[in-house]
Amino acid sequence: xxxxxxxxxxxxxxxxxxxxxxxxxxxxxxxxxxxxxxxxxxxxxxxxxxxxxxxxxxxxxxxxxxxxxxxxxxxxxxxxxxxxxxxxxxxxxxxxxxxxxxxxxxxxxxxxxxxxxxxxxxxxxxxxxxxxxxxxxxxxxxxxxxxxxxxxxxxxxxxxxxxxxxxxxxxxxxxxxxxxxxxxxxxxxxxxxxxxxxxxxxxxxxxxxxxxxxxxxxxxxxxxxxxxxxxxxxxxxxxxxxxxxxxxxxxxxxxxxxxxxxxxxxxxxxxxxxxxxxxxxxxxxxxxxxxxxxxxxxxxxxxxxxxxxxxxxxxxxxxxxxxxxxxxxxxxxxxxxxxxxxxxxxxxxxxxxxxxxxxxxxxxxxxxxxxxxxxxxxxxxxxxxxxxxxxxxxxxxx
Amino acid sequence: xxxxxxxxxxxxxxxxxxxxxxxxxxxxxxxxxxxxxxxxxxxxxxxxxxxxxxxxxxxxxxxxxxxxxxxxxxxxxxxxxxxxxxxxxxxxxxxxxxxxxxxxxxxxxxxxxxxxxxxxxxxxxxxxxxxxxxxxxxxxxxxxxxxxxxxxxxxxxxxxxxxxxxxxxxxxxxxxxxxxxxxxxxxxxxxxxxxxxxxxxxxxxxxxxxxxxxxxxxxxxxxxxxxxxxxxxxxxxxxxxxxxxxxxxxxxxxxxxxxxxxxxxxxxxxxxxxxxxxxxxxxxxxxxxxxxxxxxxxxxxxxxxxxxxxxxxxxxxxxxxxxxxxxxxxxxxxxxxxxxxxxxxxxxxxxxxxxxxxxxxxxxxxxxxxxxxxxxxxxxxxxxxxxxxxxxxxxxxxxxxxxxxxxxxxxxxxxxxxxxxxxxxxxxxxxxxxxxxxxxxxxxxxxxxxxxxxxxxxxxxxxxxxxxxxxxxxxxxxxxxxxxxxxxxxxxxxxxxxxxxxxxxxxxxxxxxxxxxxxxxxxxxxxxxxxxxx
Numbered sequence: 001x002x003x004x005x006x007x008x009x010x011x012x013x014x015x016x017x018x019x020x021x022x023x024x025x026x027x028x029x030x031x032x033x034x035x036x037x038x039x040x041x042x043x044x045x046x047x048x049x050x051x052x053x054x055x056x057x058x059x060x061x062x063x064x065x066x067x068x069x070x071x072x073x074x075x076x077x078x079x080x081x082x083x084x085x086x087x088x089x090x091x092x093x094x095x096x097x098x099x100x101x102x103x104x105x106x107x108x109x110x111x112x113x114x115x116x117x118x119x120x121x122x123x124x125x126x127x128x129x130x131x132x133x134x135x136x137x138x139x140x141x142x143x144x145x146x147x148x149x150x151x152x153x154x155x156x157x158x159x160x161x162x163x164x165x166x167x168x169x170x171x172x173x174x175x176x177x178x179x180x181x182x183x184x185x186x187x188x189x190x191x192x193x194x195x196x197x198x199x200x201x202x203x204x205x206x207x208x209x210x211x212x213x214x215x216x217x218x219x220x221x222x223x224x225x226x227x228x229x230x231x232x233x234x235x236x237x238x239x240x241x242x243x244x245x246x247x248x249x250x251x252x253x254x255x256x257x258x259x260x261x262x263x264x265x266x267x268x269x270x271x272x273x274x275x276x277x278x279x280x281x282x283x284x285x286x287x288x289x290x291x292x293x294x295x296x297x298x299x300x301x302x303x304x305x306x307x308x309x310x311x312x313x314x315x316x317x318x319x320x321x322x323x324x325x326x327x328x329x330x331x332x333x334x335x336x337x338x339x340x341x342x343x344x345x346x347x348x349x350x351x352x353x354x355x356x357x358x359x360x361x362x363x364x365x366x367x368x369x370x371x372x373x374x375x376x377x378x379x380x381x382x383x384x385x386x387x388x389x390x391x392x393x394x395x396x397x398x
Numbered sequence: 399x400x401x402x403x404x405x406x407x408x409x410x411x412x413x414x415x416x417x418x419x420x421x422x423x424x425x426x427x428x429x430x431x432x433x434x435x436x437x438x439x440x441x442x443x444x445x446x447x448x449x450x451x452x453x454x455x456x457x458x459x460x461x462x463x464x465x466x467x468x469x470x471x472x473x474x475x476x477x478x479x480x481x482x483x484x485x486x487x488x489x490x491x492x493x494x495x496x497x498x499x500x501x502x503x504x505x506x507x508x509x510x511x512x513x514x515x516x517x518x519x520x521x522x523x524x525x526x527x528x529x530x531x532x533x534x535x536x537x538x539x540x541x542x543x544x545x546x547x548x549x550x551x552x553x554x555x556x557x558x559x560x561x562x563x564x565x566x567x568x569x570x571x572x573x574x575x576x577x578x579x580x581x582x583x584x585x586x587x588x589x590x591x592x593x594x595x596x597x598x599x600x601x602x603x604x605x606x607x608x609x610x611x612x613x614x615x616x617x618x619x620x621x622x623x624x625x626x627x628x629x630x631x632x633x634x635x636x637x638x639x640x641x642x643x644x645x646x647x648x649x650x651x652x653x654x655x656x657x658x659x660x661x662x663x664x665x666x667x668x669x670x671x672x673x674x675x676x677x678x679x680x681x682x683x684x685x686x687x688x689x690x691x692x693x694x695x696x697x698x699x700x701x702x703x704x705x706x707x708x709x710x711x712x713x714x715x716x717x718x719x720x721x722x723x724x725x726x727x728x729x730x731x732x733x734x735x736x737x738x739x740x741x742x743x744x745x746x747x748x749x750x751x752x753x754x755x756x757x758x759x760x761x762x763x764x765x766x767x768x769x770x771x772x773x774x775x776x777x778x779x780x781x782x783x784x785x786x787x788x789x790x791x792x793x794x795x796x797x798x799x800x801x802x803x804x805x806x807x808x809x810x811x812x813x814x815x816x817x818x819x820x821x822x823x824x825x826x827x828x829x830x831x832x833x834x835x836x837x838x839x840x841x842x843x844x845x846x847x848x849x850x851x852x853x854x855x856x857x858x859x860x861x862x863x864x865x866x867x868x869x870x871x872x873x874x875x876x877x878x879x880x881x882x883x884x885x886x887x888x889x890x891x892x893x894x895x896x897x898x899x900x901x902x903x904x905x906x907x908x909x910x911x912x913x914x915x916x917x918x919x920x921x922x923x924x925x926x927x928x929x930x931x932x
Contacts, residue, residue, distance in 0.1 A: 039476075040496055079567035082557040091554070091562045098550045105543040112536060117607050118443035118526060119496075126600045144562075152566065245477065246496045247503070248470030350498065395563045 430516015
């Protein structure tokens with residue numbers, strides 16, 4: 001059995017990389033607020049700089065690690081790395097650098113896109129998808145780096161690394177929540193598309209956190225991280241006075257607009273944690289030291305992963321539906337018309353104020369059994385990938 | 399149709415809006431007591447950045463610009479932007495404004511100086527016209543980055559499956575290597591699928607841009623029929639293909655439509671007519687006895703929301719009857735246009751012409767193009783003979799380069815070789831039509847500029863003086879109507895007529911300059927070749 005040395009403790013660069021990573025969703029929320037409030041921007045707005053830092057900080061940190069290991073690395077560092085076009089570093093380093101390269105690629109692509117089709121006022125566009133893919137890869141790279149470090153670390157360090165893993169997943173959930181903003185307004189939460197859209201990224205990430213992190217309630221901590229970041233932005237952003245600088249202005253605002261209130265993902269996250277605990281406690285107890293153990297397949301047939309994924313998917317969809325259906329109605333009611341819940345305070349300057357702000361939208365369609373089955377299928381595939389990734393992260397050594 | 403001809407026709411269609419292929423707005427006017435020239439270069443895409451240049455004739459303290467969208471009015475306008483002095487220039491200020499919505503905007507230019515404050519309103523169209531593909535160098539750069547990402551992605555997949563789970567220090571076995579290669583294969587399939595999804599998404603966005611956002615002229619058909627021996631041109635707007643953009647029109651210096659017919663053949667011919675509007679979408683105008691042949695039709699209209707555009711068509715005009723030639727021309731070899739003649743014609747014609755209709759034909763005697771007719775003078779001036787012994791002198795025909803802002807300077811000379819008195823022709827000292835030989839550029843210009851006066855009037859008063867059913871939300875009552883809109887200016891003797899303009903493309907152009915003197919509408923024709931910008 002490999003005995004980890006003190007050099008294999010969680011490196012300090014992991015903390016810095018996590019802080020850098022957190023810049024991505026925070027910068028995005030700030031940028032969305034900037035576009036909703038002020039409209040006019042340049043490359044050098046604080047929001048853009050924070051987003052760039054989110055890519056640059058982890059990428060530079062990890063690039064320095066790659067350079068160090070490749071040219072001046074110890075034998076142990078070489079042993080714990082993968083070979084990549086002649087250079088050596090842990091896998092997470094390369095994934096993060098790849099993500100940063102995708103982010104860099106998206107910048108000229110986005111610039112051309114603006115010149116060809118006009119400045120996009122929506123979040124979903126092809127260059128933004130490249131940017132999003134890059135951001136997600138940067139986050140996944142940090143996660144891989146944390147796990148490879150965790151899996152080589154001493155047992156007593158695992159609580160801390162597990163917590164970092166949960167926080168990292170929390171940042172990735174926040175990032176995804178930013179990406180799917182346009183499909184998750186409270187006004188859309190009585191429609192089938194909302195459930196389909198959230199069933200794609202969130203089961204994956206919550207199950208990943210629950211399975212991979214070696215601390216209890218990891219998914220709940222990840223969801224709480226996302227909710228905390230959103231609520232912090234809701235409370236902080238409006239403190240800054242600002243006004244639109246582009247015409248036409250239909251909704252005059254005088255402060256930075258907050259994001260819409262976050263999804264209560266903490267509830268499905270708790271359900272996933274409970275299911276994970278129920279179905280894996282025996283495996284954990286049987287083999288607490290062996291970080292390489294695949295807890296879901298070591299003692300059970302492979303199809304069990306699908307059953308487990310199905311349970312996660314059902315739990316996710318049922319709890320989300322049970323929570324968001326009434327909660328979205330509350331968010332559109334007078335009771336939510338305050339600083340904390342920010343009922344309709346997030347609508348941009350270029351929207352015509354009206355009743356549509358505080359009502360469910362017809363265009364979101366009606367919930368039908370067939371449409372919810374489709375959402376369940378999305379959640380199942382997402383949860384199964386999350387489970388597979390979680391199991392993979394347990395085995396990750398480099 | 400040959401591919402190049404298809405491309406040319408396509409480019410021609412896409413470059414349309416108010417004018418054709420000439421989107422920049424030039425305005426010479428007064429902001430309060432300050433004579434200024436404003437140039438607006440609208441963006442090719444929406445939302446996009448419009449570049450604004452303000453040239454003042456004296457030092458001022460502050461220049462600011464404010465964009466106003468027609469639907470939102472002043473109430474929906476942001477704080478004005480400060481114009482910044484242009485380095486190396488005197489009394490020239492520049493600003494950039496985002497135009498966020500397609501449609502009619504106005505830009506309020508505010509000047510503050512020792513003589514107080516003054517404002518000038520400049521209407522501008524905000525439309526997407528860009529169809530330029532990605533440049534080769536840009537495409538190569540993005541492709542290189544994309545290939546690097548794809549190769550990197552494959553290598554990462556190989557590392558995930560073949561190396562990442564190995565115990566530290568362990569060497570990959572053949573089985574690990576095989577697993578890595580299988581992962582690369584799988585990853586290439588996934589990356590290929592993702593690329594295809596991205597391409598499909600891009601194609602959908604591109605189709606949506608072309609079909610929904612890209613400006614397309616509202617299609618019109620032009621047909622000539624003969625009634626009571628008279629050729630009558632009927633223009634029909636095809637509203638079913640107008641994507642809901644055909645809205646009521648407002649009159650621009652008194653006319654619902656300014657129609658220009660241009661014949662490229664020999665002899666060349668030109669007509670500036672003002673059709674009657676029927677049922678909102680149909681326009682009819684009686685034709686003078688123009689030479690038979692194919693004519694390009696350009697119809698300038700302004701919508702009630704301040705959006706102006708040039709609609710185009712092609713029509714075939716049959717030969718005019720001897721009776722019509724006799725009625726319109728009498729014993730003259732060349733057209734004589736005046737209100738008196740129009741009134742006389744009205745008494746004899748089934749469909750009387752508009753009092754301000756005018757037309758011109760190249761002289762049949764030598765049937766030579768105008769550049770041959772224009773006589774060059776030693777001073778670099780060029781002279782065009784006009785009917786009735788009048789002459790038009792182009793004072794600066796030589797100094798024009800593509801995209802260089804200029805003033806086209808003309809002087810009307812009477813038969814006695816003295817400057818001729820100029821009367822308002824539809825409220826203006828003169829009208830000029832600039833057309834590139836291949837039709838890719840067409841602009842109707844006035845001494846005050848290239849903008850629609852009806853649109854300016856709409857943005858100043860909040861409502862067109864006639865016809866409009868719309869109201870701007872809030873208007874600026876402190877801005878007075880410029881004299882060219884009030885139609886009260888008595889022009890009198892004018893030494894030089896000046897048109898602010900910049901030729902957008904290099905190449906051969908023809909310019910028709912129209913003025914009115916002693917009751918006669920006079921049309922001078924000049925040909926020129928514009929040099930390419932260095």
